[in-house]
Amino acid sequence: MSDSPAGKTILITGANRGIGLALAQRLQALGAEVIAVCRRSSIDLDALGVEVIDGVDVSDQQQVEGLARKLEGRNIDWLVNNAGILERDTLEPLDVAAIERQFRVNTLGPLMVSAALLDRFAAGSKVFVITSAMGSIGDNTSGGYYGYRISKAAVNMAFKSLSVDLAPRKVGAYMLHPGFVSTDMVNNQGEIAPETSAAGLVERMIELRIEDSGTFRHARGHNLEW
Numbered sequence: 683m684s685d686s687p688a689g690k691t692i693l694i695t696g697a698n699r700g701i702g703l704a705l706a707q708r709l710q711a712l713g714a715e716v717i718a719v720c721r722r723s724s725i726d727l728d729a730l731g732v733e734v735i736d737g738v739d740v741s742d743q744q745q746v747e748g749l750a751r752k753l754e755g756r757n758i759d760w761l762v763n764n765a766g767i768l769e770r771d772t773l774e775p776l777d778v779a780a781i782e783r784q785f786r787v788n789t790l791g792p793l794m795v796s797a798a799l800l801d802r803f804a805a806g807s808k809v810f811v812i813t814s815a816m817g818s819i820g821d822n823t824s825g826g827y828y829g830y831r832i833s834k835a836a837v838n839m840a841f842k843s844l845s846v847d848l849a850p851r852k853v854g855a856y857m858l859h860p861g862f863v864s865t866d867m868v869n870n871q872g873e874i875a876p877e878t879s880a881a882g883l884v885e886r887m888i889e890l891r892i893e894d895s896g897t898f899r900h901a902r903g904h905n906l907e908w
């Protein structure tokens with residue numbers, strides 16, 4: 683059974699640029715009521731005309747709780763935890779501060795936002811995290827990127843636990859890899875445009891069922907190894 687975004691309330695973090703903005707555009711075009719959450723809005727996001735909630739750093743618990751208060755009484759059908767950072771941290775010397783920053787934004791961010799919004803979900807709601815194949819232990823043949831890889835592997839574990847804990851409420855939790863996407867994060871050197879990634883991600887969001895909760899999937903549709 684298709685789970686169309688039309689008429690759904692869909693909250694996206696990091697919606698001011700990159701993949702988050704492309705998701706907001708795509709989902710709005712499909713008839714969703716998009717809540718675009720960001721630290722600061724952008725010309726492109728403002729032009730979209732969706733509801734924008736700015737001033738939300740996902741690594742700041744007080745700001746995340748402020749977001750939850752603003753949404754009191756509203757139902758959220760899909761939550762898309764997209765905000766993230768990548769730093770090219772080093773081993774020699776080990777850049778501990780960079781690893782901690784990435785863990786806070788990429789791991790604690792999605793977990794804090796999801797936890798703060800738990801009461802906004804109903805049976806059938808879906809919680810996504812835009813994670814990365816860089817967080818796959820089995821797929822790691824090139825090393826490096828300590829903070830990014832650790833933070834994405836850890837958020838996968840967090841979302842696996844969420845999938846178990848939210849199952850009694852019939853709320854699904856899913857991990858999605860967007861592909862190698864030309865955004866600021868990768869100096870626009872990716873293989874696909876944000877719009878192409880967003881189209882694939884939205885297809886997955888539509889087709890993933892409660893039975894699939896806890897899976898780690900590529901935007902193109904196949905499962906990824908942990």
Ligand SMILES: NC(=O)c1ccc[n+]([C@@H]2O[C@H](COP(=O)([O-])OP(=O)(O)OC[C@H]3O[C@@H](n4cnc5c(N)ncnc54)[C@H](OP(=O)(O)O)[C@@H]3O)[C@@H](O)[C@H]2O)c1
Nearest residue numbers: 696699700701721739740764765766814862863865866867
């Ligand atoms: N691009 C790729 O090839 C690729 C591959 C795998 C996974 N991903 C994942 O896809 C997601 C989106 O990445 P992207 O490529 O679109 O990167 P991007 O263009 O750099 O955009 C990152 C977004 O995250 C937001 N953000 C960063 N730190 C934040 C914080 N502390 N609080 C709130 N928002 C914050 C940014 O907002 P500001 O404008 O305020 O900084 C921006 O909206 C990330 O989770 C990334 O890890 C990307």
